[in-house]
Structure formats: structure tokens, C-alpha cells
Amino acid sequence: xxxxxxxxxxxxxxxxxAITQCARTxxxxxxxxxxxxxxxxxxxxxTVDYSAVVPAWGLMEYRAEDFVENWLGPKHLGxxxxxxxxxxxxxxxxxxxxxxxxxxxxxxxxxxxRIVGEDFASPMCKIGxxxxxxxWMRQTFVKVGGQWKIKVIRPEVLYHTGDFRHVxxxxxxxxxxxxxxxx
Numbered sequence: 001x002x003x004x005x006x007x008x009x010x011x012x013x014x015x016x017x018a019i020t021q022c023a024r025t026x027x028x029x030x031x032x033x034x035x036x037x038x039x040x041x042x043x044x045x046x047t048v049d050y051s052a053v054v055p056a057w058g059l060m061e062y063r064a065e066d067f068v069e070n071w072l073g074p075k076h077l078g079x080x081x082x083x084x085x086x087x088x089x090x091x092x093x094x095x096x097x098x099x100x101x102x103x104x105x106x107x108x109x110x111x112x113x114r115i116v117g118e119d120f121a122s123p124m125c126k127i128g129x130x131x132x133x134x135x136w137m138r139q140t141f142v143k144v145g146g147q148w149k150i151k152v153i154r155p156e157v158l159y160h161t162g163d164f165r166h167v168x169x170x171x172x173x174x175x176x177x178x179x180x181x182x183x
Contacts (some may be wrong), residue, residue, distance in 0.1 A: 008096035010013040018148045019101055019141055020091070026139075026150055029068075043142050043151040052156040053133070054165075063122030080120055080171050081093050083112040083127060099144050100151075107137040107155065113167045118151065130159050 022041050029038025044063040048071075050057040062070065072078040089106030096102075112127035114120050133155075140152035 006092075006094060008016060008083045008093050010098075011093060011096045011101070015096075015101065015148065019103060020154060021131075022141065022148050022150060023088055023091075023103070023105065023139060026035045030071070030086050031084050033072050035068050035072055037068060038072060040151050041063060042067065045151065047152045049152070049154040049168075052154075053135070074170055076168075079168060081116070082168055083114055083125070085110045094138075098143075100140060101148065102138065104138050105137045105139070107135045108131075109133040109155075110165065111136065126162050129167045131149040131160060131163060131164040131167040133160045134158040 016139045025037050026041040029032065029036075042129060044064055046062045047065055048057075048060045048067065050172070052060060070076065077084060085108075087108045087110070089108070092104045094102040094104055109132065111131045111133070113129040115126045115128045118125040135155045135157045138154040138156070139150050141148040142151045143149075158180065
């Protein structure tokens with residue numbers, strides 16, 4: 001069976017811009033560790049399915065505020081030693097209705113581990129280990145108060161360079177290695 005390219009006939013330019021702005025706001029919230037940006041992009045309830053990236057995480061359901069605190073917390077992107085950049089490439093609209101839009105983006109999620117002893121606040125801070133993930137990022141958008149918001153986040157990895165879990169490990173692991181203290 002041949003692949004049929006889906007061409008949405010009911011996608012307005014305004015909706016296209018709104019979806020793009022919302023997706024970029026989520027990525028910027030991640031990378032700037034900015035809770036207000038991240039929260040602004042989310043529906044009240046969020047489903048996160050990382051089972052194709054880290055199978056142990058599986059499918060997770062959050063209230064938006066809880067997702068922001070968890071995802072920008074010390075076990076995920078809030079790791080102080082972790083620098084990230086999530087680049088979204090061309091979108092592929094999988095379905096479009098007045099209530100829901102599903103988009104699959106090309107994504108490059110770059111992760112770098114800042115070197116202990118460097119000024120983590122400086123953009124010139126040296127990076128040690130890196131891990132870059134090439135993936136598809138599927139996002140489901142729903143209308144909330146007349147604006148498109150992200151309800152479902154589901155990445156699917158194409159391939160990774162480096163050791164993703166090692167680069168993103170919690171900060172306390174860095175402190176243990178830096179000073180030899182195991183407490």
C-alpha cells in the first residue's frame with residue numbers, strides 16, 4: 001500500500017502560526033528552564049509518553065503545574081549541570097479538527113553536561129559530555145480558552161549519540177564525583 005500524504009484542508013494560517021508559536025514556547029521553556037513559558041504552552045492536563053525514549057518512564061499523566069515542576073525539577077531538565085537545546089524541524093500535520101490538531105515534528109534534542117567548576121550561568125561555560133537525540137516529536141494540541149495548547153507529548157527516537165542517561169544524571173552525582181564525598 002502506498003503512503004498517502006495528508007493535506008489538511010481546514011487548517012488556517014492563524015492556526016498554523018499558533019501551533020508553531022506554542023511548540024516553540026514549550027521548547028524555549030525547556031531550554032531556558034523557564035517555568036512560565038513552559039506553563040503557557042500547556043493544556044490543564046498533560047499526557048507525556050516517553051516510552052519510546054526511556055521505556056521505564058512509560059506513559060505519565062500530569063496536571064500542567066505538576067508537569068512544569070517535575071520536568072524542570074532536579075531529576076529532568078532542571079539539572080543545573082545540564083544544558084539543552086530542542087530544535088523543531090518541519091511539522092507534519094497528522095490530523096486537524098476544530099478541537100484538536102496532531103503534529104509530528106522533526107526534532108534534534110541536544111544535551112550537554114557542563115563541566116564542574118565552570119560558571120553554569122555563563123553561555124561560554126564549557127561542556128563535557130554530550131548526547132544528542134534525533135527524533136520525531138508528536139504533539140497533540142487542544143483549544144483552551146480559544147488558544148491552542150499542548151495536551152500530549154510523545155517523542156520517538158530515531159537515534160542517539162552519547163549516553164543520554166549519563167549526561168542528564170542528577171546534580172548530586174556531579175558533586176559526589178567532584179569532591180569525592182559519598183554523602
